[in-house]
Amino acid sequence: xxxxxxxxxxxxxxxxPDSWGVWFPDDPQQVPWNRFLDEVAQAGYTWIELxxxxxxxxxxxxLTDETQRRGLKVSAGTVFTALHxxxxxxxxxxxxxxxxxxxxxxxxxxxxxxxxxxxRDDKTGRMLxxxxxxxxxxxxxxxxxxxxxxxxxxxxxxxxxxxxxxxTHIDSEENVARFLDATDSDLVSLCLDTGHYAYCxxxxxxxxxxxxxxxxxxHLKQVDPRILAEVVAGGVPFGPAVARGVxxxxxxxxxxxxxxxxxxxxxxxxxxxxxEQDMYPCPPDEPLPIARRTRAFLRSCGA
Numbered sequence: 001x002x003x004x005x006x007x008x009x010x011x012x013x014x015x016x017p018d019s020w021g022v023w024f025p026d027d028p029q030q031v032p033w034n035r036f037l038d039e040v041a042q043a044g045y046t047w048i049e050l051x052x053x054x055x056x057x058x059x060x061x062x063l064t065d066e067t068q069r070r071g072l073k074v075s076a077g078t079v080f081t082a083l084h085x086x087x088x089x090x091x092x093x094x095x096x097x098x099x100x101x102x103x104x105x106x107x108x109x110x111x112x113x114x115x116x117x118x119x120r121d122d123k124t125g126r127m128l129x130x131x132x133x134x135x136x137x138x139x140x141x142x143x144x145x146x147x148x149x150x151x152x153x154x155x156x157x158x159x160x161x162x163x164x165x166x167x168t169h170i171d172s173e174e175n176v177a178r179f180l181d182a183t184d185s186d187l188v189s190l191c192l193d194t195g196h197y198a199y200c201x202x203x204x205x206x207x208x209x210x211x212x213x214x215x216x217x218x219h220l221k222q223v224d225p226r227i228l229a230e231v232v233a234g235g236v237p238f239g240p241a242v243a244r245g246v247x248x249x250x251x252x253x254x255x256x257x258x259x260x261x262x263x264x265x266x267x268x269x270x271x272x273x274x275x276e277q278d279m280y281p282c283p284p285d286e287p288l289p290i291a292r293r294t295r296a297f298l299r300s301c302g303a
Contacts, residue, residue, distance in 0.1 A: 005302040008265045011218075013303050014047025014075050014274045015040050017055055019291060021282035025054030029281040033057070034066070041070040043291035049113070049274055050077045053100045060106035067107070075111060075272045076161075076217065077104030082117035083144035084137040084169060090144065097148065101156040111217055111272065112158045113191050114148065116141075116168040122239040133169050141169065142182040149187035161191035161217040164200070167238040171200040176207065180214050190214050193276065195221025195247050198255050199228060205255070208263040218264060218273040220298070222253030239280075247278040249290050250297055258301050273303065 020036045021029070031039075033056050040048055048067070050056055057063045067074065077100045081093050101112055119131050133141065149160035162179070164170045170179050176197070180190065192215055194204045208215055223246055231241040250257055264271055275294055279287065 005300065006262075006265075008261050008302045010265050010268060010270050011261060011273050011303045012047055012075070012270065013045065013295070013298055014049070014272060015043065015045045015291060015295075016049040016274050016276050017051030018049075018276045018278060018280075019294075020287040021279040021284075022051050022055055023280040025052045030055075031284050031287070035284075037066055037070050037072065039288045040291065041072055043288060044295040045275075045291070046071060046073060047075045047272060047274065048072050049075055050100070050104065050107070050109075052078070053103070058099075058103055060103060063103070063107060074104070074107035074109040075274060076109050076113050077101065077111075078113040078115065078163075080115050080117060081145075081148070083148065084116075084133055084141035086140035086144060090147075093148070094151070097152065098155075101152055101158055104158060105156045110157070110159055111191075112152055112156075112160050113163050113217065114145070114160055115163045115165050116170050118167045118238070119169060120167055120237055122167070122237060125235075125237040125240070131169075137169075138178070138182065142179065146184050146187045149184075153187070159189060159216055160187065161189045163191040163193055163196070163219070164202075165193070165196050166199045166241075171196070173197075173200075173202040173207070176202065177211075180211055185214055189216025191217040191219060193219035193221055194255055194257065194260055195219070195223050195253075195276070195278070198223050199246070203255070204260045205263045208260070208267065212267045215264065215267060215271070218260075218271055219276045220250070220257055220260075220273050221276050221278070222248055222250050222255065222257070224248040224253050242278045242280060249277060250294055257298070261298075261301055261303055
């Protein structure tokens with residue numbers, strides 16, 4: 001790092017199973033969990049996310065032993081929800097959330113990343129429901145997410161950060177703004193994923209500058225503009241788009257991460273910035289060299 005690059009001392013860099021091609025608790029195309037832990041440490045990361053529940057050991061004692069001996073710490077757990085369906089899905093949602101929140105807390109993490117459900121099948125592209133929510137569904141989405149934020153905070157001491165995601169109802173600049181404007185900032189913050197936001201046409205720097213007080217967590221990711229244009233033109237679902245390489249290795253895509261990190265630093269709050277390069281499926285030997293290069297690139301940015 002040269003002296004001309006300011007140190008981003010409020011940004012804590014990490015990575016996640018996603019950057020090793022892990023999308024599911026158990027899948028023969030994925031690297032074993034112990035290899036992920038070995039390699040994420042070898043790549044120079046200290047912080048990790050839990051990934052899909054059941055991929056890493058779910059026994060807190062075992063997972064603590066496995067992470068500590070590699071010098072790793074957990075920043076967050078992740079859950080998928082369909083809260084726009086309202087109170088009818090609350091009990092099943094909470095059963096799912098509570099297991100993950102308990103493990104997240106036991107690992108000393110403070111954040112729960114909440115991803116909305118997909119409106120089309122991630123593999124086949126089959127429409128699961130309408131792409132656009134009704135006004136009533138928007139009300140359910142916002143009120144039930146606030147309820148989740150309150151329960152997660154009161155029972156587990158965790159901060160809820162909602163992750164805008166391609167092929168979900170919280171995706172574009174318009175829908176992210178609508179969601180933020182309709183939710184209580186004390187209960188719900190945002191996990192800004194720079195790649196997903198760019199995938200859906202959004203400007204991450206603008207979002208940080210406009211809704212800075214709502215940014216609670218970052219995922220660092222880039223998209224390949226050429227592949228993205230093909231994906232959008234062809235109406236390709238997110239899963240096959242990832243298989244085409246739409247999420248690419250930094251700094252080869254958009255958005256440029258330097259201004260995103262600089263804007264986040266200006267918020268003057270401590271933020272996790274977790275690298276997530278969607279690569280499912282990928283050859284098992286591919287992630288580690290990419291992870292090493294990405295960590296070196298982020299150091300060159302001051303992070």
